[in-house]
Amino acid sequence: MLEPKHVEGIHNEHKVFLYALSTCGWCRKTKALLQELGIAYDYIDVDEQQGPDRELAKQEVLKWNPSLSFPTMVLDDKESVIGFSEARIRRIVSE
Numbered sequence: 240m241l242e243p244k245h246v247e248g249i250h251n252e253h254k255v256f257l258y259a260l261s262t263c264g265w266c267r268k269t270k271a272l273l274q275e276l277g278i279a280y281d282y283i284d285v286d287e288q289q290g291p292d293r294e295l296a297k298q299e300v301l302k303w304n305p306s307l308s309f310p311t312m313v314l315d316d317k318e319s320v321i322g323f324s325e326a327r328i329r330r331i332v333s334e
Contacts, residue, residue: 241283241292241299246270248279250332255280258300258311261287265323266310272325276332285309 243256255273259266261284273280285296297307303319304311312320312328320327 241288241296243281243283245281246274246279248273249277251279253278253331253334254315255331256313257282258296258303258309258313259284260309263309268323269310269312269328272323272328276329278328278331 255278257266257269257273257280259270259282266284270282283296285293285300288296300307300309300311303313304321306321308321310321310323314320314331
C-alpha cells in the first residue's frame with residue numbers, strides 16, 4: 240500500500256498529487272513552487288518505494304503519463320500536468 244507524504248498549504252481547493260523522483264531536479268523545482276505558492280499536496284517519490292510498492296507507483300503514473308516521466312502531477316483526479324509547468328501550477332492558485 241502506497242503511503243504518500245502530505246504537505247500542508249493555504250490553498251487546498253484542489254486535490255493535488257505529485258509523482259516524483261527524489262533525485263529529479265525538475266521534481267524538486269515543482270515541490271518548491273507548490274510550497275512557495277502555498278498549495279497543499281500529497282506526493283510519492285517513486286524511486287524511494289520498495290518492491291511491489293514501486294511497481295504499484297509506476298502503474299499509477301502510467302495511468303496519467305504513458306511516457307512514465309517525472310514529475311507527473313494529477314489535479315482533482317481529472318487531469319495531469321507532465322513535467323515542470325510553472326504557468327500551470329500558478330494557475331491552480333487562481334482557479
